[in-house]
Amino acid sequence: MKPDILSLNLDEIRSLVSELGQPKFRADQLYRWLHVSKVASFKEMTNLPAKMIAELEERYIVDPIRLVTYQESAVDGTRKYLFALPDGNLIESVRMIYHHGISVCISTQVGCRMGCVFCASTLDGLLRNLTVGEMLGQVYAIIRHTGERVSNLVMMGCGEPMDNYDNVVSFVRRISDENGEHISQRNITVSTCGLVPKIRQLKDENLQITLAISLHAADDEKRKALMPVARVYSIDELLTACREYYDENKRRLTFEYGLVRGENDSQAYAEKLGKLLNKYFDHTHVNLIPINPVKERNYNATETAAVYAFQKKLEKFQINATIRREIGRDIDGACGQLRRRYSEGNPESETFKK
Numbered sequence: 001m002k003p004d005i006l007s008l009n010l011d012e013i014r015s016l017v018s019e020l021g022q023p024k025f026r027a028d029q030l031y032r033w034l035h036v037s038k039v040a041s042f043k044e045m046t047n048l049p050a051k052m053i054a055e056l057e058e059r060y061i062v063d064p065i066r067l068v069t070y071q072e073s074a075v076d077g078t079r080k081y082l083f084a085l086p087d088g089n090l091i092e093s094v095r096m097i098y099h100h101g102i103s104v105c106i107s108t109q110v111g112c113r114m115g116c117v118f119c120a121s122t123l124d125g126l127l128r129n130l131t132v133g134e135m136l137g138q139v140y141a142i143i144r145h146t147g148e149r150v151s152n153l154v155m156m157g158c159g160e161p162m163d164n165y166d167n168v169v170s171f172v173r174r175i176s177d178e179n180g181e182h183i184s185q186r187n188i189t190v191s192t193c194g195l196v197p198k199i200r201q202l203k204d205e206n207l208q209i210t211l212a213i214s215l216h217a218a219d220d221e222k223r224k225a226l227m228p229v230a231r232v233y234s235i236d237e238l239l240t241a242c243r244e245y246y247d248e249n250k251r252r253l254t255f256e257y258g259l260v261r262g263e264n265d266s267q268a269y270a271e272k273l274g275k276l277l278n279k280y281f282d283h284t285h286v287n288l289i290p291i292n293p294v295k296e297r298n299y300n301a302t303e304t305a306a307v308y309a310f311q312k313k314l315e316k317f318q319i320n321a322t323i324r325r326e327i328g329r330d331i332d333g334a335c336g337q338l339r340r341r342y343s344e345g346n347p348e349s350e351t352f353k354k
């Protein structure tokens, strides 16, 4: 299978152009077609010589993302896109409308191997990592489809970003690059279930992104019951790494806390969480997520009144707690509802197979 050219950075494009015996300026032209004009085929690159186009076509595909279908929420206009990859796998991305602009949520892996008990993305395990081009391609496909400018990006779709570390870091650099789409790193959130060594590594990458930590519990026992990753890293190890990350980057972290009815949503838990976070941070931000239903799982969201009570309790600890607006739930496009799917036998995606 041919690799996707979107994955190449500018230096790699330059080497390719020189390998093809083309003058240097062709590299900038090619890069612009790919990352500014975002064309989906080499044929559309009208200022490149035919010979170069033919040679590129022989070696690469332009765009690894094919739009299969999309659903739009009747409630809030959220769109969930189903995209086919060159190997026939299917991934999902979500485009949301907020008052401050358009936000896109992308997937970082086909499936996920982290096993969080309330999440649909992990039900069938991990198939593979996405390439840099497949991550860029999700954003570009949505831009092409809507004609909108994307101001915010969240890496909260299928997959664990820190389990695809190199590609995710390259992707962040590329999507924020001024020669490309140029989404400010400050408007990019990477969400992780807490792979401690990777958080340590990320600390030294000098990125301006927001790091979101899926915490979901205030003690190891409860966290282990909800997230298998907690059996490997204790909450203390995780929060120590988070503190080091903060000290190095001075970027506020967000802690995500999914409220599961009867599991982790009592007033006592709120108090425990408040005390825990205050041990490591002076002021911190908690994003409360009433858990979204996943049909294979038997977890329910906390009732609204209890969500507000939990928030109020955290505020007593000087913690800024926000409640995530559950948008896109009617199209299964909300947090934890995205899933891995195959195209085999899926007539919609047959036409996109190369």
Ligand code: SAH
Binding pocket: 114, 116, 118, 119, 120, 155, 156, 157, 158, 159, 160, 161, 191, 192, 193, 194, 212, 213, 214, 256, 258, 289, 290, 291, 292, 293, 294, 335, 336, 337
């Ligand atoms: N693997 C990464 C990012 C993907 S999930 C991570 O764990 O952070 C993005 C967020 O959605 C995470 O905080 C995740 O815990 C949360 N989530 C998973 N399943 C959910 C569900 N059913 N309802 C609400 N949030 C969920």
